Amino acid sequence: MTGRIRWSSVVAAATILFLLGPFVVILGASFDTGDNYHVQFPPRGFTLAWFGQISPKYVQAAWTSLVVGLAVAVLAGVIGTAAALGIVRSRIGGKEAFQAFFRLPVQIPLVVTGAVFLQFYYYVSALTGLDLLRGLAGLILAHLFIALPYCVGSVSSVLVRMNPSLEEAAQSLGATHWSTFRRVTLPAIRPGVAAGMFYAFIVSFGDVPVAIFLAAGDAATLPVRIFQDMQFDFQPSMLAVSSLIVIVSAALILAVQRFAGLDMVLPGGRR
Amino acid sequence: MASVSLRSVSKAYAGTAAVSDVSLEVAEGEFVVLLGPSGCGKTTTLRMVAGFVQPSAGSILIGGDDVTAVPPRARNIGMVFQSYALFPNMSVAENIGFGLRERRVPADQAKRRVDELLELVQLSGRGGASVEELSGGQQQRVALARALAIRPRLLLMDEPLGALDLKLRESMQIELHRLQRDLKITTILVTHDQQEAMSLADRIVIMKDGRIQQVGSSQELYDRPANRFVAEFIGKNNLLRGRVVDTGAEGSAVRLAEGGVVRILGVVGRVGDFVDLSIRPESILLGTTPLGAANVLTGTVQDRRFLGNIVHYFVKTASGGTILVERPAVDPGAAPGEPVAISWEPDGAVVFPVGEASPGRGAPTA
Numbered sequence: 049m050t051g052r053i054r055w056s057s058v059v060a061a062a063t064i065l066f067l068l069g070p071f072v073v074i075l076g077a078s079f080d081t082g083d084n085y086h087v088q089f090p091p092r093g094f095t096l097a098w099f100g101q102i103s104p105k106y107v108q109a110a111w112t113s114l115v116v117g118l119a120v121a122v123l124a125g126v127i128g129t130a131a132a133l134g135i136v137r138s139r140i141g142g143k144e145a146f147q148a149f150f151r152l153p154v155q156i157p158l159v160v161t162g163a164v165f166l167q168f169y170y171y172v173s174a175l176t177g178l179d180l181l182r183g184l185a186g187l188i189l190a191h192l193f194i195a196l197p198y199c200v201g202s203v204s205s206v207l208v209r210m211n212p213s214l215e216e217a218a219q220s221l222g223a224t225h226w227s228t229f230r231r232v233t234l235p236a237i238r239p240g241v242a243a244g245m246f247y248a249f250i251v252s253f254g255d256v257p258v259a260i261f262l263a264a265g266d267a268a269t270l271p272v273r274i275f276q277d278m279q280f281d282f283q284p285s286m287l288a289v290s291s292l293i294v295i296v297s298a299a300l301i302l303a304v305q306r307f308a309g310l311d312m313v314l315p316g317g318r319r
Numbered sequence: 320m321a322s323v324s325l326r327s328v329s330k331a332y333a334g335t336a337a338v339s340d341v342s343l344e345v346a347e348g349e350f351v352v353l354l355g356p357s358g359c360g361k362t363t364t365l366r367m368v369a370g371f372v373q374p375s376a377g378s379i380l381i382g383g384d385d386v387t388a389v390p391p392r393a394r395n396i397g398m399v400f401q402s403y404a405l406f407p408n409m410s411v412a413e414n415i416g417f418g419l420r421e422r423r424v425p426a427d428q429a430k431r432r433v434d435e436l437l438e439l440v441q442l443s444g445r446g447g448a449s450v451e452e453l454s455g456g457q458q459q460r461v462a463l464a465r466a467l468a469i470r471p472r473l474l475l476m477d478e479p480l481g482a483l484d485l486k487l488r489e490s491m492q493i494e495l496h497r498l499q500r501d502l503k504i505t506t507i508l509v510t511h512d513q514q515e516a517m518s519l520a521d522r523i524v525i526m527k528d529g530r531i532q533q534v535g536s537s538q539e540l541y542d543r544p545a546n547r548f549v550a551e552f553i554g555k556n557n558l559l560r561g562r563v564v565d566t567g568a569e570g571s572a573v574r575l576a577e578g579g580v581v582r583i584l585g586v587v588g589r590v591g592d593f594v595d596l597s598i599r600p601e602s603i604l605l606g607t608t609p610l611g612a613a614n615v616l617t618g619t620v621q622d623r624r625f626l627g628n629i630v631h632y633f634v635k636t637a638s639g640g641t642i643l644v645e646r647p648a649v650d651p652g653a654a655p656g657e658p659v660a661i662s663w664e665p666d667g668a669v670v671f672p673v674g675e676a677s678p679g680r681g682a683p684t685a
Contacts, residue, residue, distance in 0.1 A: 147370060193364075213404035217369055219391045220398040221418030235408035 071294050078287035087287065098288040106289050108266070109273040116184055116269060117252040120191040124248035127192070128199025129241055133233075135200070136207040150200045153193050158257035165190040166261040187262045187269070191252040199244030201284060206240030246304045250297075320505050321382030321472040322347045323368060328377035328528075330363050337363045340377070341528040348503040350496075354510060356552075360529035361509045362477055368507060370394050371476050382472055392421075393471075397466030397504075401478040403458045405450040411461050412437070412446030418469035436464040439498070448551055456487045463495075467502070474499075476508040480515065492518050497558035513553055517541075525549050541599075547671045550597040557603075557642050559596040560673065563588055570665055577636045581614035582665045593673040600645035602667035605632055605652065613661035618642065620653045634661055 073089045081093030135146050153161070169180040180186030214236060218228040234241075256271045263269050268276070270293070278288055323345040330338040338360040345351045366372040368379055370391035378387045386394055405414050412433050419429040437443050438547035438667060440460035459479060466474060480488045480494075496519055499506050510516055515538040516523050525532040525540065525548075533545040537553075544550035547558065561573035566586045574580050574596060587594050604610040621641065622633040630652055632644040644661055646652055653659045 211402055211404055213400040213402050214406065216369075216391070217398065217400060217404040217406075217465075218417070219371075220369060220394075220396055221465070222392045222395075222421040223417070224392065224421075227421060232406055235406075307494075 071311060074287060074290050074294060076103075078284070079282065080287075082284075086282070088197040098283075098285045099292075101283070101285040102288055102292075103285065106270065106273060107270055109270040112184065112263070112267060113253050113271070114267040116188055116191060116263075118247040119184070119188045120195050120252040121245040121249040123188070123192050124195045124199040125241055125245040128196055128244050128248075129203050129237070131196070131200050132203035132207055132240075136204050147204075147205040151197050154197045158255065161190065162258035162261035165193070165258065169262070181262060184263075186265060187259060188265070190258050190262055191248075191255060194255070194258065195248035195251045200242075202244035202247065203237055203240040206237045210236050233263065242304070242307065247302075320347050320503060322380075322471060323505060323507065324380040325364070325368070325585060326378045326380070328364070328367060328374045328379060330360075330367060330372060331375045334685070336529050338367070341526075341529075341531055342377075343524060343531065343534065345505060347505055350499050350506045350508070350519060350521045351524060352516040352522075353524050353526060354513060354516040354552075355526035355532075357511060359526040361511075361524075361526050363529075364526070365475055365477055365507060368473070369398050371394055395469065395471050397471035397474045397640060399459075399466050399474070399479045401481050403462040403482075405458055405461055405465070407451060409450070410446065411442065411448050411450055411453070414450060414461055415464045415468050417465060417615045417640075419490045422469065432468055436468050439467070440464045442683060455483055456491065459483065459491060461525075463498075472505070474504050474506045476506065478510055479508065481510070481512075483620055488515070491523045495519060497546075511685055517553075517671065525552060527552075544597065544669060547595055547597070550669060550671070555600050555643060555645070557596075557598045558644075559598065559640075559668075561594055561596060563590050563592045563594060566590060573670075575615055575616070577638050577640050577642075579614075579616050581616075581668075583670050584665050585670075587670045588672050594675055595671045596668040597671065598642075598663055598668045600631070600643040601629075603644045603661050603663045605634070605644045605650075605661050606648055607653055607657060607659055609660040610662055612664050612667075613620040614665065614668075616642070617658065617660050617664040620655050620657050620659055623652070623655050632659075634659060 073087065077087045077089045078098055079094050079096070080088045080091035081095045081097075082088055108157050131150065135143060135150070165186070166181075169186050173179045173181070180189065210233070214232050215228050218232045223231065253269075254271060255269070256275050259269045259272045260275065263272055270289075274286060274289060277283070325341050325343040328338060328341045329336065330504050341364055343351075346404060353364060355361045363372055367374050368381075370386070371390065374387060378385055380386065381394065381396075406417065409417070412430075415436050416429050416433045419432055426431070433446065434443070437446055440463055442460055442464070445453070445457070450461060453461065459482075462479070480491050483491060492515060499519075508516075510520060520537065522534060522536055523540055524534050527548050531539075533540060533549045535543075538600070539550060540553050544553060550556050551558065559575050559577055561575040561577075561581070563571055564574045564580060565572040566589065570582050570584050571586055573583055573596065575596070581596070583596065584592075604612050609615050616636055618634040618636040620632055621635045624631040624633075625648065626646055630646050630648050630650070630653065632646065634642045634644055636642060642661060
């Protein structure tokens with residue numbers, strides 16, 4: 049019995065180390081004093097110089113990523129909530145088919161999604177003259193496609209657990225459908241919506257395979273920029289950029305954990 | 320306050336009847352309880368009155384107005400749910416004031432009404448509390464206050480006390496009864512608990528398989544059950560099967576499967592027909608010698624349970640059936656293993672005809 053407990057502790061510790069390792073290396077290496085063309089870990093000194101040398105094009109890319117991510121989060125939140133309400137509440141048959149349909153984007157390799165959207169935009173452009181590859185609309189649309197399933201899923205999961213009597217109580221007290229939604233349903237499913245939006249943002253913010261097709265040149269997102277520079281033009285300042293991303297992400301996760309509960313976001317959550 | 324009429328109301332789900340041809344008149348200010356086992360259609364009936372379920376056929380009138388096609392929010396009904404369904408994101412006062420706000424009642428007026436109701440349900444001063452801080456009984460009161468705040472024409476309650484423990488349930492029953500009397504509000508309550516139904520209702524509606532079995536006061540249902548189901552569902556009961564052997568002006572004679580011929584009142588069927596005798600445990604006398612009532616069976620005391628003011632005897636008859644007898648504790652009674660005579664008067668048995676069924680053996684039912 050004790051042997052088993054010790055064994056599981058070892059596995060747990062190893063898992064934590066495995067999950068934490070890369071971050072420690074990136075963070076450590078970004079403070080290294082040497083001017084290397086590879087990652088140096090453990091660092092041989094401590095300097096914040098690389099953070100000062102972050103190129104403005106990264107700031108530009110970060111801004112692009114942020115705008116795209118927020119737009120995707122908001123759109124996915126609104127559309128995902130509406131879709132989840134429709135799927136969970138509808139009394140029509142074929143509910144399972146709808147649910148499977150909304151999971152579809154997750155099952156397609158992202159590279160394929162990116163290529164398909166690129167082809168699709170060419171097609172739209174040829175047909176209507178509308179160039180979705182100019183500006184961020186095309187990228188936002190494609191990210192919405194891959195992020196929506198997370199939103200639909202997280203909102204659905206709180207919706208099915210919601211006490212149906214709550215809405216009936218509101219209606220018996222004279223509330224209209226809209227008022228019931230605004231004052232009763234939405235507050236009840238808010239954690240699911242927040243979690244879905246958070247996930248949508250993360251999916252958009254971290255995406256390379258789709259964005260690499262749709263966000264070239266000046267419109268490149270942060271991960272695309274890093275990916276390209278990593279291939280052709282490594283600078284230690286890129287480690288500094290990566291470190292910043294790690295720090296911001298950790299802060300974001302803590303914030304969500306605080307306000308919505310992380311269990312809502314990660315699989316195997318509460319209840 | 321308003322009367323309620325259900326006129327031949329039915330509800331079918333995918334071809335299966337949940338409620339069949341239910342007709343019921345509830346008078347203004349009356350407290351009616353729908354009682355039955357789970358799946359009997361009582362909750363569906365209540366939800367049709369509330370407007371959450373659309374009847375497949377028939378019509379529902381509240382205060383004389385046909386509301387069959389009126390949505391729940393326009394029916395002006397107060398509803399208390401089994402789960403209470405309190406809004407977790409709102410305080411106690413916000414919950415109670417929800418319906419007033421939806422009705423655009425001015426804030427100062429609404430506040431006065433909320434305070435009034437907090438006092439009514441004995442929660443004065445707790446208006447600012449979160450509903451999750453409250454005990455089950457207190458949540459129940461908030462749910463009731465919220466339903467009453469809008470001055471509904473009708474109060475509907477779906478197993479409102481089901482989640483409370485026994486002690487609390489009994490005290491809430493008394494409170495609910497008092498409140499309903501004081502407010503004179505027409506009330507329909509659904510429960511599967513016959514004791515609760517009997518202590519609350521002016522009239523009880525017993526349902527089974529989507530149909531009304533009997534409507535009447537507690538006493539009517541107890542003393543004159545309309546059928547075997549009602550007799551078995553309300554109170555404790557012995558069912559003895561027998562066959563009519565003689566019919567006459569002053570009553571009939573039945574040969575019991577338990578052995579012996581007993582007299583019953585009136586004429587039920589013809590000679591040779593099978594009948595069920597329903598005899599309440601407290602209508603049966605028990606002694607080591609026959610105690611003088613007209614119908615006598617003999618047996619042996621198999622088990623004796625002392626319950627304070629009363630004693631339950633389980634008497635095994637000659638043919639192997641068990642009959643439950645309830646006697647006051649002050650009676651001399653008998654000890655387990657003792658041979659006894661049990662007896663009852665002809666008017667102590669309610670008789671139901673049995674179709675083509677084969678004769679069965681009497682057994683006490685809870």
